[in-house]
Amino acid sequence: VTSERDRGLLLGDGLFETVLWDGGRPVRFEAHADRMARGCALLGLPRPLAGDLLGAAEAALDEAGLRASRAAVRLTWSAGEGGRGLDRPGASAPRLLASAAPAPKPEGPARLITAAVRRNEGSPASRVKSLSYIDSVLARAEARAAGADEALMLNNRGEVACAAAANLFWVRDGRLFTPDLACGVLDGITRAAVIAAAERDGVASEVVRAARPVLDGAEALFLTNSLIGVRPVSALDGARFGAHPLVQRLAVAAG
Amino acid sequence: VTSERDRGLLLGDGLFETVLWDGGRPVRFEAHADRMARGCALLGLPRPLAGDLLGAAEAALDEAGLRASRAAVRLTWSAGEGGRGLDRPGASAPRLLASAAPAPKPEGPARLITAAVRRNEGSPASRVKSLSYIDSVLARAEARAAGADEALMLNNRGEVACAAAANLFWVRDGRLFTPDLACGVLDGITRAAVIAAAERDGVASEVVRAARPVLDGAEALFLTNSLIGVRPVSALDGARFGAHPLVQRLAVAAG
Numbered sequence: 001v002t003s004e005r006d007r008g009l010l011l012g013d014g015l016f017e018t019v020l021w022d023g024g025r026p027v028r029f030e031a032h033a034d035r036m037a038r039g040c041a042l043l044g045l046p047r048p049l050a051g052d053l054l055g056a057a058e059a060a061l062d063e064a065g066l067r068a069s070r071a072a073v074r075l076t077w078s079a080g081e082g083g084r085g086l087d088r089p090g091a092s093a094p095r096l097l098a099s100a101a102p103a104p105k106p107e108g109p110a111r112l113i114t115a116a117v118r119r120n121e122g123s124p125a126s127r128v129k130s131l132s133y134i135d136s137v138l139a140r141a142e143a144r145a146a147g148a149d150e151a152l153m154l155n156n157r158g159e160v161a162c163a164a165a166a167n168l169f170w171v172r173d174g175r176l177f178t179p180d181l182a183c184g185v186l187d188g189i190t191r192a193a194v195i196a197a198a199e200r201d202g203v204a205s206e207v208v209r210a211a212r213p214v215l216d217g218a219e220a221l222f223l224t225n226s227l228i229g230v231r232p233v234s235a236l237d238g239a240r241f242g243a244h245p246l247v248q249r250l251a252v253a254a255g
Numbered sequence: 256v257t258s259e260r261d262r263g264l265l266l267g268d269g270l271f272e273t274v275l276w277d278g279g280r281p282v283r284f285e286a287h288a289d290r291m292a293r294g295c296a297l298l299g300l301p302r303p304l305a306g307d308l309l310g311a312a313e314a315a316l317d318e319a320g321l322r323a324s325r326a327a328v329r330l331t332w333s334a335g336e337g338g339r340g341l342d343r344p345g346a347s348a349p350r351l352l353a354s355a356a357p358a359p360k361p362e363g364p365a366r367l368i369t370a371a372v373r374r375n376e377g378s379p380a381s382r383v384k385s386l387s388y389i390d391s392v393l394a395r396a397e398a399r400a401a402g403a404d405e406a407l408m409l410n411n412r413g414e415v416a417c418a419a420a421a422n423l424f425w426v427r428d429g430r431l432f433t434p435d436l437a438c439g440v441l442d443g444i445t446r447a448a449v450i451a452a453a454e455r456d457g458v459a460s461e462v463v464r465a466a467r468p469v470l471d472g473a474e475a476l477f478l479t480n481s482l483i484g485v486r487p488v489s490a491l492d493g494a495r496f497g498a499h500p501l502v503q504r505l506a507v508a509a510g
Binding site: 004005006008009010011012013016023044072074076078082085086088097099117118119120121122123124125130131132133134135136137138139141144154155156157164165 | 259260261262263264265266267268270291297329331333340341342343345352354372374375376377378379380385386387388389390391392393395398399408409411412419420
């Protein structure tokens with residue numbers, strides 16, 4: 001149970017991570033703990049101890065009976081109570097919450113539409129996993145209403161940013177591209193793993209600021225996040241994309 | 256107490272209103288209930304009944320012993336539990352929370368700095384009071400760190416939008432201006448009251464899209480929200496502003 005005075009609830013003031021558990025072990029747990037610590041520095045909150053995050057995750061898995069399953073653990077680090085309106089208290093006392101749920105693999109490639117809702121490239125909160133997620137909720141709802149699985153989000157400059165709950169990559173002229181974090185993009189853990197895997201594959205990833213039409217010339221698109229790994233995109237705004245050997249290799253290497 | 260599965264806490268998925276109670280009565284209560292209903296339509300949530308909002312507010316005031324005081328009632332309409340990740344459940348079951356706190360009048364005029372954090376003009380959530388408020392929390396923190404009271408927020412186009420928790424007006428060449436809602440601005444209830452009061456005063460308000468330098472030529476600036484009414488600005492980024500007769504008249508007429 002959570003206090004009704006919790007700033008996470010009242011103001012979306014806090015952070016979260018979603019960690020995949022597979023075969024009884026967390027995937028890239030340290031990277032999640034590190035990212036939450038960086039988010040805390042950016043938002044001005046005390047950081048959680050990595051050991052506390054792990055303990056809470058394991059307790060949530062045990063409670064849900066999912067310790068040996070493919071499961072998603074949601075770790076929430078709320079700013080806690082106190083302060084006056086927007087102003088934080090003199091000393092923040094964040095609260096840690098954890099929950100676990102089964103994490104089935106996604107069913108095949110994703111169909112995307114471009115959402116009307118934009119990412120806020122002018123806020124540092126767009127580059128961390130803050131609790132203020134309404135823009136992504138609205139973008140996803142747009143996609144669902146259009147019969148799609150996920151939304152492509154542009155920023156206010158019209159640049160390609162990411163999906164509602166995933167990073168985006170594309171292949172064009174045999175080269176691999178993903179938007180710069182300055183486009184208002186979460187510093188994705190699987191995004192970094194894909195960039196590293198591509199480099200081992202001899203493919204340099206190009207981190208770019210590019211407007212929406214760049215995707216019209218793409219040979220392949222794919223999404224990444226900690227739960228889906230690498231998920232190919234089969235359609236964007238009606239344009240279709242087939243399987244691509246580089247995407248298949250990266251799915252194996254970084255998924 | 257609130258569920259840890261509440262989408263308001265997990266995703267900032269929901270809305271709120273802050274209503275002033277003065278002399279035992281709410282100020283512009285119907286306007287707050289109407290705005291929350293419009294916000295629900297925009298976010299795709301069922302709307303609360305105005306009578307339920309009023310009942311919850313009165314219960315919170317009674318519990319806090321503030322029924323006869325100048326008090327702020329915070330009404331929170333969270334999207335509730337359910338759904339899978341970003342996806343809402345088939346039928347949302349929002350939850351209503353209410354709390355009351357004393358609402359002293361602000362002490363004198365406000366000192367502002369221009370925040371680095373921008374408003375997201377490309378999201379409809381910037382025009383309603385959603386629970387995803389982290390950008391305003393960060394902007395206010397910037398202002399406090401600079402020794403100021405409030406933050407001026409620009410949008411990603413560099414246009415003047417609003418303060419972290421207030422609408423903004425300025426007087427220039429004897430005319431009254433406020434940013435267009437399309438700049439990423441909350442449809443403020445006191446903002447509308449000031450526009451109406453100015454019209455009765457014979458002053459037409461001009462709702463504009465204007466870049467930051469427009470304020471360098473302003474004779475006066477002021478903030479509006481339901482708790483502060485009309486609050487003059489004494490400084491913006493070090494530039495000073497004195498008392499202005501139009502602002503004083505509007506503070507009386509619409510405060």
